[in-house]
Structure formats: C-alpha cells, structure tokens
Amino acid sequence: MRLQTIVALTDFSTAAEHALDRAALLAAEHKARLHLLFGAEQPDPKFVDPQARLEQRARQLARRHDLPVKALAYRGAGVVDEVLRAAVGADLLVLDKRAHQGVEQLWRGGTLSQILRRSPCPVLVVQRAAREAYAHVLLAVDFSPAADAMVRYASGLDTAAAVELFHAVDLRDEAKLRSAEASAQAVRAWRAQMQRHAHDRLVRLSDAFEARRNRVGMTVGMGDVARQVAVQQERSRAELVALMHRRRGWMLDLLLGSVAQRLLGGVGCDVLVYPHDYAGAAPRGTTAQPRVARRWTQAI
Template structure:
C-alpha cells in the first residue's frame, strides 16, 4: 500500500482548512499528487466564487509546497462526484462535521455517508494538523482484514508508533455466568481468552517486523468502540484506524458500528478502511493526471500558470 494521489474535500471552512493542512503534510511526506475538491452539502448553497477560490487555493498551494495540485469543482450530486473522484486516488481526506437535521438522523453524518460509497481509505480530520502523527491506534479483531488495517497505519506514517488494540467480547463470559458456572471457571475462561488474544496479537505484530514503526499492543474487555476510545485517550493516540463493512444507511442506523461510534465520539483523527477496498495503483493516479491535463480543467503544476 502506498499513497500516490490524495483527494481532500473543502468548503473553505475552518474544519476544511485543518483537513487541507493534514492532506498537505501527507502529500509532502509521500510525494503524492493532491486534488482539492469543493462539494457542497445537500441543501447547502455553494459560494458564487467557489470555483475561483478553489483554483486560487490550489495554485498557491502548488507554488508554496512544490506539489502537483489539482482543483476539482463538483456540481450536481456531490456524493456521486466524490465517489467517482475517490476511485482515482489512494486516500480521501475529509473535514469532520456533525450531523444536522432529519436527513443526517436517517442517513448518518457526512463522513459516514461518504464512507458508504467510497472504496479507498478515508481520513476524517478532527484536530489541527501541526505535526506528523506520533501514535496510531489500530483496532483489530484478528480476522484477515486486520492485516490491511495494520498495513494502512504503517503506510500513513512510517515513523509513528503503532499500537494494536483488541477488545475481548464479554458475551461468552455472560453466558457462563447465566449457566451458573463457578467463579473459578469464569476466571479460568477469562485467562484463557486473554492468553489466546495475546498470542494472536504477537503473531500479527511479527508479520510486520520489517517495518520501521515501533509496534505496541493493548487488550481491553467489553464494547469495542467504547474500549477503543478509552485506550485512545489513555495512550494519547492522535489517530485511530478502524475498518467498516459496506452497509445501507438503515442498517447503520439500526445496528450501529464501531466505525460509526468512533467517528462520532473520538477526540482525534479517524481513518476508515472499507472491507472491500479498491487496490491502490500508480497507474490509476497517473491516468487521473493525464485526464485532467487533457481536459485543461485545473491541472496546476508547481510554478506553472494557466495558459502559459
């Protein structure tokens, strides 16, 4: 996994500014191209000069950083435009916004709606981007997909500390107590489950020994989302990595998910990896650049001027 092309959504708000700052730091670190996209929320009216401001922001950023920066203005169905553009990049960066109105209640907050239609990793920025991530908390359940979550964390920042976190379910524990198992039997079961979790944690971390990241491990008990929040605050992690299955809005509203609760409650940035991610490729990013250059929409290369 590698980041060659990054897409960041903006509406020129303070939250969008923080997302742009983080996307810029990541683009510099990975030497990736950066695409700025303006997409108004359903029901919101875009500023009349949004396209001009977007072009100016992209041009100034290209001149200041030396990055390849592109501007993309979405009109019409914003969600469809975001999904289409995200198919051409390796990482989508979005500002954190709280849910508003009845539509938000039915369909979830903006980040969750975007996560349902995008197949690339999505980074939701909640905090100001002053420096690179120091510690990344990765929520794992030891299924095969956990490997992808850890690989994503290592890709985001190759120098940050990686902490693997697993929350042991208490459902079987409750069944034992309901079956009137002895206290000693319950304790023995807890020790055995924790031992198995530790062994699986070691096996998962050993598969990434070649990485330069320092890898730590932690195990909790109880609700995965709540325990992950507790561990994030305790460890001081400034990024949480979580997976999410693709489900319709009604299923998220009815059953919820760990990703949904972390997006709502976490006090740090959250990156969501779909369970059916689109493989990131260098050719996909290059194809996007060539299409933009041929279309002449807003391909802003460092030091270049439109029409030069």
C-alpha cells in the same frame, strides 16, 4: 505502502481547512498527487466563486509543500455523489467530520455516514489541526483475513510514528457463561485465555510491519469495541485511530449504528476508516518481513 493519489474535500470552513492541511502533509510524505474538491451541503454566500477559491488554495498548497495539486471541477451532482466519483482510483479520501443533514439524510444518514458506507477507498476523518506528522497511531484490529492489509496500510501513513495494535475481546461469550451460572473462577480463566489468544494474534499481525519499524505496542481490551478504543486512545494520547469498517445498508446503520460513527463521537483525534472489502492497498513489491522489536504489551 505508498499513496499515489489523495482526494481532500473542503467547504472552506475551519474544520475542512484542517483536513486539507493534513491531506497536504500526507501527500508530501508519500510524494502523492493531491486532488481538492469543493462540496458544501449549505453553501456559504460569501463564497461567490468557490471554484476560483479552490484553485487558489491548490496553488498555495502546491507552493508550500512542493507537490502537484489539482482543483477538481464540481459538477453539481450533490456532495456525496461528487465525492464518491472523485474517490474512484484514489488511495485515500480526506475530509472533516461533517454533521450537516437535510431531510433525506435524516434516515439515510449525514454526508459523512453515507461516504463511509460507500467510499471505494479508505477515509481519513480529520478532527484536529494538522501541524505535524502523526507521532502515535492506534490500530484497532479484528482478526479477519483483511486485518493484515489494514495494518500495513494504516501503519504506512507515517512510518516514523509509534504504532500500537489494539484488540477488544467480545464479552458476549462471558455473558453466556454467567447466564449458565459458571463459577467466578471459570469466568476469570476464560478471560485469561481470551487475552492470551488475542495477544498471540497481535504478535502475528505485527509481522506485517517493515523491519525498520521498532516502535510497536500491543494492548488487549475487554468489551465494546468503540468504547474500549476510545478509552485506550485517551490513555495513549494517539493522534490517529484506525479501524476496519464493515459495509452495511443504511437501514442497519440507522437501527444499529456503526462502530466507526460511534468512535467518531467518542474521540477527538483523527480517525482512519478502512473498508473491510478494500482491495487497493496491497503493498507494492513486498514480501514477508521479519519480526520487529515489540516495546510493550499490556491488557486493560
């Protein structure tokens, strides 16, 4: 998998500049085009000409990383609409974790939640300074038909990184067993069966990796996905967590919350949000790959 176009959003804040730096590192890794876009919900008065500053930043990144960087023109349509327009045809959108909210955003969600809900491509939310390539990537997977594409995409961001596949077993069925007064032995047997099943599915997913990757781990958790992923990220110290995002309307997000938003509130690392219906990340010219070595397997 090779990224061809990356779009990065900035308002020139420190957090946003970290996002630009990460986008530039990835663009250099993939020899991709990097497009920069300025967007601020609350413009800073000290930036009297943000477009000129953006063009200057583009020249700096182009020289530093020896890659093509373009400063996109801001058309004044609102941050979310500008970002979504720029992301059409891109392979990745990179931005910081934005918390600014206007009156309308109180019910439709902040800038970030709206972008996650509507982005046409995967979104990388940067929460740490980008000093080097990712060393450890944690992929939170379900077993839907799109899981294979997500694994290929996320693991391909940095092919030198160690990768850990993680799945959290839903415990709602266990609750049904307990409500039916099943014995403790039956509950333990059910848990063991679910862990074995999840492990087998993770092994099959690992076949999505290219043969040269030999650092792949698998971990099975039990319980709420966002909480279990946060726990495992803290244990593994992964610099990047990737997960699938199922699109829902703003009202459902408001009432129920999304796993992606909850995870962003629970981890301090970067988070890649992969749309469940994304169709643009199919590997180019790939066929079935042989299985790779698996370094560790554990359950938590």
